[in-house]
Amino acid sequence: MQNSLNTRSMIFTLYGDYIRHYGNEIWIGSLIRLLEEFGHNEQAVRAAISRMNKQGWIVSRKQGNKSYYYLTPRGARRMDEAAKRIFKLQPEKWDGTWYMFTYTIPEEKRSIRDELRKELVWSGFGLLANSFWISPNNQKEQIKQMMEKYEIQDFVHFFTATYEGPHENAQLVNECWDLADTNRKYDEFIKTYSQKYVIDKNKIEKGEMTDGECFVERTKLVHEYRKFLFVDPGLPQELLPSDWLGDYAASLFGDYYRTLAGPSSRFFEEIYQEGNELKRDKSYNALNHPLIQEL
Structure with missing residues (x-):
């Protein structure tokens, strides 16, 4: 399961959910160590980082014999856009435009x-x-x-x-997006993660889940939920079907994320500090992130 997770995609997830809150930068050694938790080897990580560098998402800097990689303005902007959509897919009330x-x-x-x-x-x-x-x-x-x-x-x-007709706005939605397919994907997510959430919550409460295991599960959770950015256009409530499951999935994601947030952040910081000066954004707290509060 872990090896099946695309290395480059996992790096994007780590930048979006963790690294962007720590100065947008990380030592390559720390990144390699973090991705070992998912079965990725050093060669795969370096190849993925090189590709992301060529694509303009990240750039590198040298400090002594260490290489650090940080988000470009374009990369940081994309991470911020993704975070807003992941943690709050629904836009404001629609004005019909x-x-x-x-x-x-x-x-x-x-x-x-x-x-x-x-x-x-x-x-x-x-x-x-x-x-x-x-x-x-x-x-x-x-x-x-x-x-x-x-x-x-x-x-x-x-x-x-x-839109002035002759149909309803819903007709435009049906022609442009396959919301039925997206709803099926939300249903699959809910069935899988509602069960995992209950199991992991009980383990954490009983002290049977390590910080490292929480880090893995939180990262995989965000990684899977992030896929909805490519299939859910974030339509206003007025244009969604009555049986829409996106809101329920968002609520489940938020509950599960909050449960894993504390221990997973401890694990990340432990690895991060091995090669980086800890410079967490003062406003950042994974457990009480303002975007998470909106779910």
Whole structure:
């Protein structure tokens, strides 16, 4: 099970849930040690870090004979965006506005298309027609960043609108997103983790679960829940089906996360301090994180 977890994806999870609260930086030796808990070897970690460096998510610095890796502004921004969506998927009350984005990318820039589509899906956009994407959430900042990143200002249009029919807004949702499939995934998550939550909570209360085991379970929990960023567009309540399971899954995630938060953070800090100066954000407390309180 542990070896099946993608190394690069696990590193993103560690940066998002832990490292970004500790100055966004970690010694490679500490990172290797943490990932050993999931069955990843040094070679796999170094290869994944190298790839993330080339992709612009992290950069390195040398201090003596040690290499440290920290998030770029782009990487830090992505981690913050992901955290807000993980810990609070539902946006504010919807005002009926749709945000629309369309593009015509020339052939010489066709390599950008796939990357752009991935970014749009991750940001919660749905494909209404060929190269025509919509979202009920305010995506102005995300679109601005995408245009700057891919240098496509000359090939895109971005505007807002209200839907005037002839159908209901729900029709747009059905055409753009497969919420039934996402609901099935939430159902699977709930069935798996509601049982694990009860078992682990009892173990922790009885002192039968080590800090290291809590670290592994919390990281795997966030890793699995983070996958919903790619399938749940975070639609407002007004556009969701009556049998939607996202809210229940979020509540379960929050309860389980809080249960594991204290001991898992102790384990992380123990490993982290072996090669790094402890510089935890003063406002950060995994057990009482403000985003967690909203679940």
